[in-house]
Amino acid sequence: MSNDILKKLKEAVSFLKEKNSNHSEIGVVLGSGLGNFIHEIEVEFEIKYQEIPHFPVSTVEGHHGKLIFGKLAGKNVICMAGRFHYYEGYSAQDIIFPIRVLGMLGVKTLLLTNAAGGVNSKFNVGDIMLINDHISTQMVNPLIGKNIDELGVRFPDMSEPYKKDLLQKAKAIAARLNIDVHEGVYFGVTGPSYETRAEYKMIKIMGADAVGMSTVQECIAANHMGIAVFAASVITDLGIREDENIITHEEVLHFAKAAEPKLASIFKELIATL
């Protein structure tokens, strides 16, 4: 089984290497409503996910579903425009397949974005939260199954899932750009239903600041391979509120798009330092 995955990974990697010789040590994954960021990239080569052998295909509105090789802030980057979610029906191993491909292509630093619901009472819609840790009680660990020793160890350490030096750099950049950011813990859920009032309360009590349906598994796969991770959430809705509490995907996309320029400036400056 793991040999089978490794074989598929190698096929996808050699296919991409044949198509394009751009070497990048920086990977970027764009979350819901954050796809406009691709316009900042000087594109050298792009390819739809469905054309890459063994790649899963994204089905969610607001996700472009292509891999882009190009330059951002003067650095070579590989950008995943659109990611794969557990709620779409993919296995945890499918979700991390592209991350492993990026790692095998030479990516050493992975920058992740996502839309998330805020449960910290200091948060407002449109805020940015830099992720300093995560809790994942509801997602299948993507490393379950025979370990692929070529990629990493059986029991990877997760004491610094989001690299402190990248977080410090991003905080300094945000301060310099006059962008207010929070720092906090991301709670990974499967979705696709948003949380009930009681669940948002539980998530807060458990020590998280925001909740979302992605990122955690990608982060675990990256840590398995020794890739340094930085991740940021756009707070698109507030789980904890006493009044009307209806959350829609449209609202999430709208607020993610609105906050995107702030996140894009932080990402660009951060990439420039890598």
Ligand code: HPA
């Ligand atoms: N919960 C889970 N996922 C999310 C949310 C939320 O409130 N907002 C955006 N993604």
